[in-house]
Amino acid sequence: MSFTGFPEAALDFYDDLEIDNSKVFWDAHRDVYRDSVAAPMNALVAELADEFGEAKVFRPYRDVRFSKDKTPYKTHQGAFIAVAPATGYYVQIGAPGVRVGAGFYHAEAERLAFLRRAIDDDLHGAELEKLVDGLRRRGWQIDGDRLKTAPRGWAKDHSRIELLRHRSLTAMRDYGFDEVIHSHDLVEKIRADWRQTRPLLDWFVQHGG
Template sequence: MAFTGFPEAALDFYDDLEIDNSKVYWELHKGTYRTAVAVPMAELTDELAAEFGSAKIFRPYRDVRFSKDKAPYKTHQGAFVAVGPATGYYVQIGAPGVRVGAGFYEASGERLAALRSAIDNAIHGAELEQLVNKYTRTGWELGGDVLKTAPRGWSTDHPRIELLRHKSLTIARDYGFDEIIHSAALVKQIRKDWRAATPLIDWVCRHG
């Protein structure tokens, strides 16, 4: 079926889950999760698949084996379209509403070294710097795992040291509770956002 928007029940579901993250709550409301969250997310990503590829819709369960936080359920539902190793397009819904993003979410040592080498390059690094500046000027939030100091082997006065510090690099945009998240128009908006993010994805895939 065509995506018609996330219902208000999806936001209410996650509001309550943040308060009572328990199996009892989940079992009582798993029907709401399916109809208000899982099914609409599948419909949304299906409509985007022809252009961007099939999405992995993440399981709602947390891996608590090595975590002090034993809350069993994620407080958002995410979906990811991979176009490279840990690189691609992202969308999620949770209590704060809808968030979209793109970038590389982690990198092996060898791949990270290749990306940093490209950032160091005058031409390729300047290209990424221009992209990032454009995104931040147009309302995207720059994110990722960032070192507090320069990575080993790089000077703190490198002209692109802020980019070199990134162990992952993402851009994201929030739609929160905007009315668009409850309508079919969200598909068009996310398509527009992901198209805008494609130059970043392409840069990462070329150099990493």
């Protein structure tokens, strides 16, 4: 199956799921999820695999074992292409439309220590700063889980303290309801955007231990 865009039915499906996140709703609309969400997502990442690698298309079910929120289904469909542990390219569709990103989404303590030592280094840290600033100028939202203060062992007035506070760091971009999400052109739009983030991922791979 070739990718021809996400149909309007995919957006409508998630609009309705946010209102009625129940097994009754899911069972009644399982074919909509299969045909309008899952199938296009699999086709999309298949067309990008030649350059970026094989994607993991996430299951639609939430893990509610340790959550107070017991709603059973995710309100978006995501796919992830890993280049290192918890590091890689991301795309999702949900009620707000399509979103893409790249970065490291989680780091174990040892790997985070490697990354922070690289951020501290005047050469490597300045390189990451330049990459992040360049993506911001291109319209990317730099996000991630951050400590409220300096990590243990690092000075609060460190010149790159904002980067050192990150426990994850991502560059994200929203396409929203842009008409491109309903066409094959979305493949090339994502391809171009992921290429912009490749130097950032390369930095994480190089300095992550």
